[in-house]
Amino acid sequence: xxxxxxxxxxxxxxxxxxxxxxxxxxxxxxxxxxxxxxxxxxxxxxxxxxxxxxxxxxxxxxxxxxxxxxxxxxxxxxxxxxxxxxxxxxxxxxxxxxxxxxxxxxxxxxxxxxxxxxxxx
Numbered sequence: 646x647x648x649x650x651x652x653x654x655x656x657x658x659x660x661x662x663x664x665x666x667x668x669x670x671x672x673x674x675x676x677x678x679x680x681x682x683x684x685x686x687x688x689x690x691x692x693x694x695x696x697x698x699x700x701x702x703x704x705x706x707x708x709x710x711x712x713x714x715x716x717x718x719x720x721x722x723x724x725x726x727x728x729x730x731x732x733x734x735x736x737x738x739x740x741x742x743x744x745x746x747x748x749x750x751x752x753x754x755x756x757x758x759x760x761x762x763x764x765x766x
Contacts, residue, residue, distance in 0.1 A: 646686075651722065652715050654684040663738035676733065685733075692730045700737040 646654075661668045661683060671679040676693040680686070687693055718734055725731030 648719060651685070651719055655715070655718060655722075657683040658685065658733070659735065662735055672735070680733065687731060688726070690729060691726060694730060694732045696732055696734045698734060698736045700740060702737075 658672075658680065662672055668679060668682070671682075672695055676695050677687045680693065721732050721734070
């Protein structure tokens with residue numbers, strides 16, 4: 646899988662996790678199956694650990710570009726494939742004053758512009 650493919654699939658994972666409670670439950674119950682739904686295939690023999698980050702946690706990427714967070718998750722993913730244990734970090738959904746994501750927010754995420762919230766490691 647290329648770098649761009651992973652990033653696109655990871656961003657799809659975030660949006661789907663943030664907007665679909667059923668999918669979020671599948672991520673928690675069967676991470677490999679849920680990841681496969683968005684195109685992230687984990688090989689047999691490789692375990693998956695999903696790490697959920699809550700709203701208000703310290704973001705180690707605060708003040709840095711969203712690219713830094715994507716770079717970190719991609720590096721963690723690649724290292725996990727080699728070690729046999731992949732970590733997938735799922736930040737809390739970005740909050741808005743209304744408490745829900747607008748279509749504009751979702752479009753930014755789908756376009757690769759993750760709102761400043763991804764604390765991947």
